Amino acid sequence: MKYTEAKEELIQAWGNLGYSWGLNKTMAQIHALLMVSPRSLSTEEIMQELSISRGNANMNIRALLDWGIISRILIPGERKEYFKSEKDIWALARQVAKERRKRELEPILKVLREVNDVQSDGSDEAKELKRVVKDLKNFAEKSDGLLETFIKSEESWFWNVVLKIMK
Amino acid sequence: MKYTEAKEELIQAWGNLGYSWGLNKTMAQIHALLMVSPRSLSTEEIMQELSISRGNANMNIRALLDWGIISRILIPGERKEYFKSEKDIWALARQVAKERRKRELEPILKVLREVNDVQSDGSDEAKELKRVVKDLKNFAEKSDGLLETFIKSEESWFWNVVLKIMK
DNA sequence: CTAAACTTTCAATACTTTTTGAAAGTATCC
DNA sequence: GGATACTTTCAAAAAGTATTGAAAGTTTAG
Structure with missing residues (x-):
């Protein structure tokens, strides 16, 4: 080529x-x-x-x-x-992760925290909603934490962990 | 609310x-x-x-x-x-990861593998290109592996690892 | 100050993607 | 078979997004 x-x-x-x-x-x-x-x-x-x-x-x-x-x-x-x-691709990925976290994850976390206060009226619908919000919030918060760890990581450190996961 | x-x-x-x-x-x-x-x-x-x-x-x-x-x-x-x-959010995330991997990551990996064969003519430009392709390919392949591990993971197993990373 | 060398803006346009709704298609029932 | 109850398709319209290029703005040099 x-x-x-x-x-x-x-x-x-x-x-x-x-x-x-x-x-x-x-x-x-x-x-x-x-x-x-x-x-x-x-x-x-x-x-x-x-x-x-x-x-x-x-x-x-x-x-x-x-x-x-x-x-x-x-x-x-x-x-x-x-x-x-920036030519270091890991640094680039971290930067993109940082921006997307700010632009995308933070807003939904805000909504989830608000919606979390919904008063259940005892109906199935309300119960299901509460359950879903709880799960989503949990998921989003965990993703947020993981992203943060990634964003702050040193490449070599991150690599070692990833290799360990993938072994 | x-x-x-x-x-x-x-x-x-x-x-x-x-x-x-x-x-x-x-x-x-x-x-x-x-x-x-x-x-x-x-x-x-x-x-x-x-x-x-x-x-x-x-x-x-x-x-x-x-x-x-x-x-x-x-x-x-x-x-x-x-x-x-699907109500399990982790299962959902895995499914989305699977689809996106197929739709997005696989095509770029294919291109990177092709482009990897470029003949360097000794110019700075060609050398830089070769270097970038190598890095990108490395990155994409590692991401692919990580994604695959995630896609095939059991939630609990994945969780344990993530918690370990974030500690 | 004025001219030159640039950068930024933005209304108009082109392009892409999504959405609509009516018509066509398909399966089930009697 | 024909009527009914649905699902699917698709061309046209609307909405959303990206791009252009000329004009306005800014900075520097002399």
Whole structure:
């Protein structure tokens, strides 16, 4: 397989994976591009490589900065901004986990804690609801704890544990 | 908080969580409704409760059946079909993990294995690409293994390990 | 200060996904 | 068989999301 072909396939594939991690397609592609690039790239170059508009590039670069998975590089003497991505995939996964926890898990935990106070009127429906809320809350809290552990973990430490699990 | 209010909030919240798990909003809401319902419901009842059309209800019920997270119930003497959901949340999570693994992780693993054969032409770009592919492949394979372990796990067993990790 | 080099915004547009509802299909009953 | 009670399909409409590009904004240099 040729280099450019491989690069395009990878950007495409990583784009899909990123999408399933909760980024959008362009975000994930920009990220992939920065991943495979040995030097940091300017907005202009990103637009070019991915054939996207300035606005689109700008918005998604900002979103990536916001997620904390790429960073701005200022090159002395240059006015343009350059960007590079986090290249350690575990660090990236931890960062994504952190953001998703904030965006997705926290809101549902809040609702579950509220709904937990529902007064049962003794009906089957209310009893079932109470049971489900209890289970969900328990699940969500445990997931939250696990995520937190993962987010704070050192790669090597995490690895050792995972290997132990999978043995 | 009142029962109906709590129920609606929960369906809403679960709808959002399900969405972030890769189900669509209606799918997740139907699932939530079945979760909190002490008895199985017919298509008609689901349409009613969620104010959705017959077509929509039908399509999403089929998708949920397809994911294997709800099941069809036939009540003797009745012609209608009823549906009930898996109520064990861990079993549900395992099922979702299984489907997503098939739909998302497997395709990227396939691409990574292909791209892995790229011939380096000695350029920095090609070297970087090779490095990234190697890392990603490693990561994806390890995630795949971990997911597999989770999917096949018994709840209690998994729990013990998780608790150990989090201690 | 003005021009140049950039970055950001945003209304319009294009694209994707979801939802609707009526029509077609299927199974069961008498 | 025909009527009834359902389920499924699917083209059209609506809703949601992403993308464009030109205009406005900002920063730096001279």
